[in-house]
Amino acid sequence: MKTYLSYICLPIIFLMACASEAVAPEMGALDVKVTIGPLCPVEPCNKTIEELKSIYASYSLVLTNSDSKAIVLDQKLTYNGTNGLIKSTNIAVGQYEMSIKPENIFTKRGFPKTIIIEKNKTASLEIEVDTGIR
Known part of the structure; x- marks a missing residue:
């Protein structure tokens, strides 16, 4: 009788354990370098x-x-001594649109940009932001 119960219970427990496992999404990364300028009206x-x-x-x-x-990511730029950087890992594979805040007549040029995140790869992008200072 004990063996008969174990033949019934073990497969049921196994099926319940398999059903509760979540499938992890495929991930990629994003590396963005941003240059902002001009910062002064004269050099x-x-x-x-x-x-x-x-x-x-x-x-x-x-x-x-x-x-x-x-919205998957809303991250401020960090200054590295020469330009701004954003590095983000663990972004689900897929197609995204990138925009910049604050939005104005100058920063709207060229945005939104289409970004494709691929499995186990880093999407790299260089962006120039025109401040409109002349």
């Missing part, structure tokens, strides 16, 4: 490192799923 432009960090941190990139229109 030379003598901004301090803190001013440059503040300027770059005032911009953020927004990644939206092309199908669902859900």
Whole structure:
């Protein structure tokens, strides 16, 4: 009798365990380099490192799923000494639209950009943001 119950219970437990496992989505990464300028109406432009960090941190990139229109990433730029960077891993494979905030007549040029994230690959992009300062 005990063996008969184990033949019935074990497959049921196994099926329940398999049914509760979630399938992990395929993932990729995004690496964006952003240059913002001009920063001054005349050269030379003598901004301090803190001013440059503040300027770059005032911009953020927004990644939206092309199908669902859900925002996947909304991240501020970080200044690395020469330009702004965004590095993001664990983005589900798919097609996305990238836009920049704040939006104005100058930053709208060229946006939204279509980005395709592929499995186990890093999508790299270089963006130039025109501030309109002349």
